[in-house]
Amino acid sequence: MRLTALSGLLLVGLMPQCAYAANLYAGHATAAAVCSHCHGIKVPSADAPFPTLAGRDVDYLKLALKQYSDKTRKSDIMNAIAGSLSDDDISNVATYYGRLKP
Amino acid sequence: MNTPINSLPKSILFSLAAVFLPFGTQASSDTPNNMHKLYEDNCASCHGSDHGGFIAPGLNSETLKGRSPTALRTIIMAGSFDTLMPPFYGRLSDDEIRGLVKHLQATPKLTNPAWTIDDIKASIKVYVKDESTLPAKPIYEIDNMDNIIGVAARGKYGRGSGSKAVFINSLTHKQIGEIATGTAAHIIDYNPANPRWAYVKNDTAEIFKVDLYSMKIVRSVKTGFNGPGLGVSRDGKYIMAGSYVPHNAVILNAETLEPLKTFELEGIDPDGKMVSSDSGMIIGTPFADIFAIALENAGQVWVVDLKEGFPVTKIENVGRHLHDAFLTHGGSKLMVASYDDSIVTAIDLKERKIIKKLDAGCVPHVGGGAAVEVNGRTLGFGTNFGDCDKMVVSVWDLDKMEVVKQIPVSGGTESPAAHANAPYVAVDIISKDRRARTIQLIDKLTLEVVKTLDVGGHAYFPEYSADGKFLYVSAGYSGDEVVVYDSSSLNRIASIAMESPAGIFSHGRVKYMTRGLSPDEFENASKMKGEK
Numbered sequence: 359m360r361l362t363a364l365s366g367l368l369l370v371g372l373m374p375q376c377a378y379a380a381n382l383y384a385g386h387a388t389a390a391a392v393c394s395h396c397h398g399i400k401v402p403s404a405d406a407p408f409p410t411l412a413g414r415d416v417d418y419l420k421l422a423l424k425q426y427s428d429k430t431r432k433s434d435i436m437n438a439i440a441g442s443l444s445d446d447d448i449s450n451v452a453t454y455y456g457r458l459k460p
Numbered sequence: 461m462n463t464p465i466n467s468l469p470k471s472i473l474f475s476l477a478a479v480f481l482p483f484g485t486q487a488s489s490d491t492p493n494n495m496h497k498l499y500e501d502n503c504a505s506c507h508g509s510d511h512g513g514f515i516a517p518g519l520n521s522e523t524l525k526g527r528s529p530t531a532l533r534t535i536i537m538a539g540s541f542d543t544l545m546p547p548f549y550g551r552l553s554d555d556e557i558r559g560l561v562k563h564l565q566a567t568p569k570l571t572n573p574a575w576t577i578d579d580i581k582a583s584i585k586v587y588v589k590d591e592s593t594l595p596a597k598p599i600y601e602i603d604n605m606d607n608i609i610g611v612a613a614r615g616k617y618g619r620g621s622g623s624k625a626v627f628i629n630s631l632t633h634k635q636i637g638e639i640a641t642g643t644a645a646h647i648i649d650y651n652p653a654n655p656r657w658a659y660v661k662n663d664t665a666e667i668f669k670v671d672l673y674s675m676k677i678v679r680s681v682k683t684g685f686n687g688p689g690l691g692v693s694r695d696g697k698y699i700m701a702g703s704y705v706p707h708n709a710v711i712l713n714a715e716t717l718e719p720l721k722t723f724e725l726e727g728i729d730p731d732g733k734m735v736s737s738d739s740g741m742i743i744g745t746p747f748a749d750i751f752a753i754a755l756e757n758a759g760q761v762w763v764v765d766l767k768e769g770f771p772v773t774k775i776e777n778v779g780r781h782l783h784d785a786f787l788t789h790g791g792s793k794l795m796v797a798s799y800d801d802s803i804v805t806a807i808d809l810k811e812r813k814i815i816k817k818l819d820a821g822c823v824p825h826v827g828g829g830a831a832v833e834v835n836g837r838t839l840g841f842g843t844n845f846g847d848c849d850k851m852v853v854s855v856w857d858l859d860k861m862e863v864v865k866q867i868p869v870s871g872g873t874e875s876p877a878a879h880a881n882a883p884y885v886a887v888d889i890i891s892k893d894r895r896a897r898t899i900q901l902i903d904k905l906t907l908e909v910v911k912t913l914d915v916g917g918h919a920y921f922p923e924y925s926a927d928g929k930f931l932y933v934s935a936g937y938s939g940d941e942v943v944v945y946d947s948s949s950l951n952r953i954a955s956i957a958m959e960s961p962a963g964i965f966s967h968g969r970v971k972y973m974t975r976g977l978s979p980d981e982f983e984n985a986s987k988m989k990g991e992k
Contacts, residue, residue: 390916394938395539396547401940403616403959407550435538435549 381446385454388447392439393455400460416456423448495563498556502548505618505643505663509685509705510570514663515646516545520569532561542892542918544937544960546616572706572736575684580710580719583682588671591678594656598673600629600636605655606926607631608672608967611934611942614644614960618663622959625660625668626942627675630925630932630966633944633954637675639668646688648965651714652746653696655967659714661690665703669717672967681717683710691742691751693766694791700751700764702739709739709753711770721770727758730777741784746973747791747809754782754796761796763812773812778805786829786974788840788858795840795858797824804842804854806861816861820854822846827875827921830885831858832976834904839864841885841902841976843873853887855907865907871895875921875963878976881928882947884910885976888920888933896920899933901950911950915943921961924975926968934961 389399393411402408411419425431426440427448443451499519500509506516517523524532536557539547548557588594602608609630615622625645626638644663651657658670665684668677689702692714699717702709702725709723725737740754749766759780763773779798786795793815794807802822806815823846830841842854852866853873871891878885884901896918901911913919917939923932924947931945942961944954971979 390938391541395541396549398940399938400957403546403620403622405551405615405617405620405622406546408547 380453381450382454382457384447385450385452388443388451389454392443393451400458410460411455412458412460414456416452419452419455420448423452492563492567495559496567498552498560499563502552502617503560505686506544509664510572511564511567512569512705514686514704516543518569519564520567521565522568524565527565529558529561529565532564533557536560541938542896544614544618546618551617573685575682575703575706575708577710577719577722580681580683580712580722583666583680584717585680586678587680588676588678591671594671594676594678595673599675602629602636603631604926605672606966606968606971608636609923609925609932610648610658610660610965610967611932611956611958611961612645612648612660612963612965613958614646614663614936614962616959619643623662624958625658625670626956626958626961627658627672628932628942628956630927630930633930633956635956637672639670639675639677641668642666644960644962647690647963649690649692649699650965650967650970651692651696652694652744652970655970657696657714658967659690659692659699661688661701663688665701665705667699667701667712667717669714679717681712681719683712683719684708687739689739689742689753691744691753693744693749693751694746695749695766698744698751698766700742700744700753702742702753704738707736707738709742711751711764711766723753723762723764723772725753725755725758727755727760727774728776729757730759730780740782741796743785743787743794745787745791745794745809747787750809752785752794752807752809754778754785756782759798761794761807763809775807775812775814778807778814779803779817783824784826784828786826786831786840788831788838788974788977791973793858795826795829795842795856797826797842797844799823799825799846802844802846804840804856806858818854818856818861819863819866820844821850821852821866822848823872824854825874829974830876830878830976831974832878832880832885832904833978837864838977839904841876841878841887843876843887845872845874845890847872847891851891853885853902867902867907867909869900869902869909870898870912873900876975877922877924877931878904879924879928879947880972880976880978882924882931884947886922886924886931886933888922890918890920897935899931913945913950915939917941919943921964923964923966924968926966926971932964932966934964936960936962 396408426436508514511520537549611626641662647661660668669679683701684703685705687703707725737755737757740756751764761775780800803817804820821844824844838858840856855864871889873887899913903910917935918937942956
């Protein structure tokens with residue numbers, strides 16, 4: 359396990375930057391690389407204290423991510439992770455999760 | 461937290477609130493005892509009960525020397541994306557995480573704890589007292605028990621409700637049963653003499669005797685603290701289990717799980733040093749009434765005769781840091797992988813001596829191995845998970861015991877799957893980047909990689925169904941599903957949801973001994989019975 363390479367996780371954006379809005383493929387890539395570790399793709403672990411994202415309202419997901427990103431909504435971990443997402447990333451990943459059936 | 465799907469909108473606020481409310485908010489004083497308990501309850505099943513590492517790195521004052529406590533806290537909180545390390549944010553409080561980091565950086569690797577034959581005996585739990593009350597045949601629709609595929613689901617946190625052995629009908633790709641294992645399920649082995657019994661071992665060294673007809677746990681026993689070693693004798697009467705912590709192995713009565721004899725694992729390593737050793741692979745063979753066990757650190761293979769007193773024949777100098785192995789030639793030959801000298805050592809179980817040491821890429825992990833018959837030759841396939849300049853899968857001629865080819869693949873590999881009726885040998889690429897999503901397929905005839913499947917998640921542990929028509933792959937970590945492909949067209953045909961699936965074990969393995977061989981090989985082995 360390369361712990362050192364991963365320890366900068368909260369500080370570094372891992373997702374590909376995408377120029378066009380609501381690209382499901384890019385949304386999937388972001389979800390897989392960033393969100394799914396806690397939230398899962400379809401559902402989070404039964405033992406995890408994280409909410410399901412799949413099937414949620416797309417606008418709600420966008421709003422929540424933007425609020426975490428600009429810190430109007432406080433969470434140590436989500437402020438850091440959402441803060442590393444571009445507006446396009448947020449749009450892509452919200453659309454991807456919103457269209458997924460949990 | 462479980463969010464009911466049909467009440468999602470209402471539960472949004474509630475769900476998100478859960479993110480801010482850590483589970484472990486009870487005040488915990490920062491004493492070494494409390495921290496040790498926290499470690500045992502959350503970390504030990506993967507990182508080792510003795511802090512020495514198991515499927516994950518050792519966490520002790522030596523391995524964590526000089527590491528930034530902030531960086532370590534971040535890993536515990538957020539998990540490590542390219543590995544099985546889950547995020548403990550919300551499960552452990554910030555104080556607990558800080559306390560753990562301090563505790564780990566101050567704690568040396570612990571000495572080997574005791575777990576004696578009496579401890580093993582006392583740990584037996586009986587869930588079904590009278591086995592005659594169990595159904596006489598499967599309570600579900602299945603033509604042949606060999607069509608059962610068992611998946612070791614680790615569960616996201618290596619313990620909890622996601623940790624279980626899941627059994628699937630490989631003709632319909634539907635789940636037919638599951639048993640909860642408490643901590644991550646690791647190995648599933650089947651009784652060669654009676655198709656109803658399976659044995660599941662978890663990462664805290666508990667073994668569950670499972671009745672596959674009713675899909676129920678009948679008995680369980682705790683054989684140690686950590687360690688995956690598990691084998692079943694050809695007559696189905698004995699099982700043998702080995703541990704990393706403590707350094708021992710035990711032979712159990714397969715029916716009652718009563719321990720019959722324990723073995724302290726120690727011996728002189730290839731460098732002449734007397735060492736206490738982890739248990740590597742344990743294997744029963746259709747060839748004889750024996751178990752073979754690899755002593756990882758001592759570099760020895762012991763052959764235990766299943767007769768009065770369970771006498772041991774020790775084969776020394778097999779290699780430096782042995783791990784897993786596979787059988788060939790009716791089970792009379794054993795191919796043992798040795799990490800540190802990057803070889804696979806062929807052992808003759810009849811003569812009980814080394815035949816030859818073969819090149820095996822770098823840090824070979826044969827993961828159950830694979831052998832296929834091609835144009836009159838029996839070829840063995842060996843995966844290796846080391847980080848090298850040149851990543852290869854080794855192919856050996858198992859009759860001549862020589863290297864035939866080293867096939868370039870795109871990364872480190874952990875487990876090969878093969879079947880007499882399937883055209884490809886499948887290997888899982890485990891390099892910790894995008895390549896981890898892939899399985900590469902090697903054509904049996906040309907010995908070239910002909911296709912790369914992007915399975916998604918972290919794809920590993922490929923396994924063919926007993927009829928060879930389907931290829932099952934765990935897409936674990938955040939993938940959280942087992943994906944099924946058609947073995948010939950390589951079209952994706954099914955997905956079965958579960959938490960962090962890992963090893964996949966076809967019941968057909970009892971028939972073909974080593975994956976890729978035809979059942980005829982097994983028949984030949986049966987004819988050789990008595991010859992020893």
